[in-house]
Amino acid sequence: MRTRRVFAHVGLTVGALIMLYPLLWMITxxxxxxxxxxxxxxxxxxxxxxxxxALGWHSTGVNFGVYIANSLIICTAVVIGNVLTCSLTAYAFARLxxxxxxxxxxxxxxxxxLPGHVTLIAQYSIFRNLNWIDTFWPMIVPSFLATDAFFVFLMVQFIRxxxxxxxxxxxxxxxxxxxxxxxxxLPLLSPALVTTAIFSFIWTWNNFFSQLIYLxxxxxxxxxxxxxxxxxATGSSEWGALFAMSVVTLVPVVVVFVVFQRRILAGMAHTGLK
Amino acid sequence: MNPSTFSRRTLLGLGAATAAATMLPGCSAKSGPMRVAWYGPDPVTKAINKALDAWKSNGGTDFAPESAPFDDYWDKLATQTSGNNAPDVLRMSMSYFSDYAGRGALKDLGSLGIDTSGLDPDVAGSGTADGKNFGIGQSSISYAMYVDEAAVKKAGGSVPKQGWTWDAFAEFAKDYSGSVQGTFGSSDQAGNFQLFEVFARQHGTEMFSDDGGKLTTSKDTIQEWFQYWADLRTAKAAPSQNVSGETTAIEKSLVATGKAPLQFGWVQQVTFYQPLVKSPLTVLPVPQDKAGDLKGQFIKALDLWCVSAASKHPEDAAKLIGFLLNDETAIKTIGILLGVPPSKKARDVVSAEADSAGARAIAYVEDIAGKVGPSPQPWPKGYGELLTGFGRIAENIGFGKATPASGATEFVELAGKTLGQ
Incomplete structure (x- = not known):
């Protein structure tokens, strides 16, 4: 019994190391x-x-902290927007x-x-007519209109x-x-809300394309x-700086995940009839 | 959203249609300052920003800069253009020039009075489409081969100064890889469409018909090219496809890691490779059909400054382009980051300050200027797709999924479908 557990642990450790290798490699x-x-x-x-x-933090002419702050502003707003409006919409679909x-x-x-590219240009035109190009609004406002159908769907299923x-x-x-x-x-929905918050945050944090287009x-x-x-592709790439800043930008994602993940479990315990 | 699954051309085309439909009357965005957009790595961005500062301190109008890496730039520009919000002054690559010029996205610069008197004649025509001038060349460049002569000498070989034929090149590559363990005489260039254009012109025809509607290079020439590199791979004088796939980035290239003595590329890219190679890289013409005959090569601008058709600041945009082209401070600041400068005056200003690799690039262009063939028409609409398609087909051949013959047929079919739309 004991030896089996030792073997299991060794196997799991090796597996974990293999999965972690790319991340460790990036850090080193x-x-x-x-x-x-x-x-x-x-x-x-x-x-x-x-x-x-040091190079990565300063090399682009703007302090890298500015980019992190911008991302945090957008992500926070999107998380609030999605949690509030998607849950309202889901409630309406599920109960009313x-x-x-x-x-x-x-x-x-x-x-x-619908693939995103199909709506891209129409969206761009709308935001341009609103004079919102080169502002954070195109990233933030849609989340306050419950446009992320995936989260609405998730919560509808949960409410049902x-x-x-x-x-x-x-x-x-x-x-x-x-x-x-x-x-x-709302209180019973909290596991779904936390899931929504985590995914909204991570997806928005990593959402390269619309941020490229609008900013x-x-x-x-x-x-x-x-x-x-x-x-x-047309010149030499700053790999070292890229990896260094990638490590830095992983930190908020990990923190958000660790903090909110506990809430998922806590939320689970509260569900159901008493 | 993954932009790579969706061709930029489709995006641009789709956008042109929807843009018309979604334009709300009387609701257009207010015109802010003139926007200037370009692509390039960090040093390019810094240099252009500095040149723009010089423009401002010389009494130029207000501007808003935008920059992105090459690949991302085209996704953004296609969206902006479709959304009727393209930047006023924009950097345009020859690979996409005809797509934009042909769709009416660029302004005819003919009447804007940009001083182009100093431009090299080959470059002055680079931005011409349908008889109108849509772009001003940023550079005079040509294809080149950079050779690590120290490595060649160490291996007991010698590099002919006056150029060599493709056969001599193959011999050289085989000898080199035979004499130095674990190296290759050359990286695999089978998928290099731009080097292939030189090869194709050496076989007597331009690659495309004058109107850009047809591929004029024969299937046999394409097959010969694929076969040439397949033979080098078989002889281990060029690396297998696995190795090539992992060595595309400049830092990982075979010449940078000491596994090959030479590299091909546009002439100014030698300055990106040089810092990674200990001994100086000599800049030479690419191999020829007849030794010393450089008619297959050409000099043209690879990148252009353009003004978008919808620009609200065309006069200022034209002034800025003229400034970047002719002002001594701007020329010095940009140096050869955008390529070898397109005028004699600029080259003289820059070569005094350029590092040795840069100076060698400039000397190369001046040296071959009288010997190369006429520069071809701007690359046709759909060139970007052919460029990636050619690389993909070469890769399939490299992995043994296709033969040079079937690959050549596939490319001819692709060209038939893509061109002349």
């Missing part, structure tokens, strides 16, 4: 001088240096009866299946699993539609766009 690569990065596949840098961090509910729900699902009896009980106690949402659904001024750029600036 960020500590190597540019010329050493691709000549050495090992994990221990021969001439470790923090130079890449109104004309055209099924059609609208189907239409909403259809937007998940909450017993309707709870709503009925609340109604007897005098709650209206808003009261039921606020006092019953132009250096001081308004976000992390993924700035990171890509280290690479260019």
């Amino acid at each position: 690569a960020s500590l190597r001088p540019n010329t050493e990065i691709f000549t050495d596949a090992g994990l221990v840098p021969e001439h470790p240096t923090l130079g890449n961090y 009866k109104f004309v055209g509910r099924k059609t609208l729900f189907a239409l909403m699902l259809a937007t998940i299946m 699993s909450i017993p309707v009896e709870l709503d009925d009980a609340a109604r007897i106690d005098g709650c209206g539609a808003w009261g039921i949402y606020r006092r019953i659904i 132009s001024t250096r001081t308004k750029l976000t992390v993924p766009v700035a990171l890509r600036g280290f690479l260019d």
